[in-house]
Amino acid sequence: MLLLYATRDGQSRRIAAHIAARLAEGGIPAPPHDLAVAFPAPADLAAAPLVAVIAAVRYGRHLPEAERFLATHRELLARGPLVFVSVNLTARKPGKDTAEGNQYLRKLLARHRLTPAFATAVAGRLDYPRYTWLDRQIIRFIMKLTGGPTDPQSCVEFTSWQAVDRIAARIADLHGEAGHLT
Numbered sequence: 001m002l003l004l005y006a007t008r009d010g011q012s013r014r015i016a017a018h019i020a021a022r023l024a025e026g027g028i029p030a031p032p033h034d035l036a037v038a039f040p041a042p043a044d045l046a047a048a049p050l051v052a053v054i055a056a057v058r059y060g061r062h063l064p065e066a067e068r069f070l071a072t073h074r075e076l077l078a079r080g081p082l083v084f085v086s087v088n089l090t091a092r093k094p095g096k097d098t099a100e101g102n103q104y105l106r107k108l109l110a111r112h113r114l115t116p117a118f119a120t121a122v123a124g125r126l127d128y129p130r131y132t133w134l135d136r137q138i139i140r141f142i143m144k145l146t147g148g149p150t151d152p153q154s155c156v157e158f159t160s161w162q163a164v165d166r167i168a169a170r171i172a173d174l175h176g177e178a179g180h181l182t
């Protein structure tokens, strides 16, 4: 299977690595690939029994390499099975971690006319000291509106690693089902 990610600050890469480790324990090799480095070859995509994409959100959109990957390979991906995991801070709120409840995920799937076998959102990491001055001010403002931390020194990992384990288990199940079809 193919495990692909798009990240800027590293949390989506950490989530991909965690999923890869769980899959490896179950005997499924899935080394994570950074979409900003290269897209997989179309032949590898077509041959993969399952494609999983883990992508971070910035300012309302998934990272451009993830958007470009979906747009470029839409036809192949629509043949499925596809798993899409959106990493963002809105997903820290109850009900905002599903394909219906998370607006970024819902809009992305509608825009690309994709119906993944499994789509979910997982909460990312807030790391004010890392951000540029402008990004820090904008995100503090958004956090103020949504009841999140605003201390410019704060660094909070909202990611639930139990939720990531459940995502890995779901991917392993889908991989098993795909294996029976081929």
Ligand SMILES: Cc1cc2nc3c(=O)[nH]c(=O)nc-3n(C[C@H](O)[C@H](O)[C@H](O)COP(=O)(O)O)c2cc1C
Pocket: 006, 007, 008, 009, 010, 011, 012, 013, 056, 057, 058, 059, 060, 061, 087, 088, 089, 090, 091, 123, 124, 125, 126, 127, 131, 135, 139
């Ligand atoms: C500049 C910037 C913009 C962001 N915009 C959003 C946003 O619009 N909605 C949201 O829920 N989270 C937003 N986030 C939070 C990121 O999705 C979160 O920090 C995530 O963990 C980043 O993933 P990465 O470490 O893989 O890049 C933003 C973060 C940054 C730094």
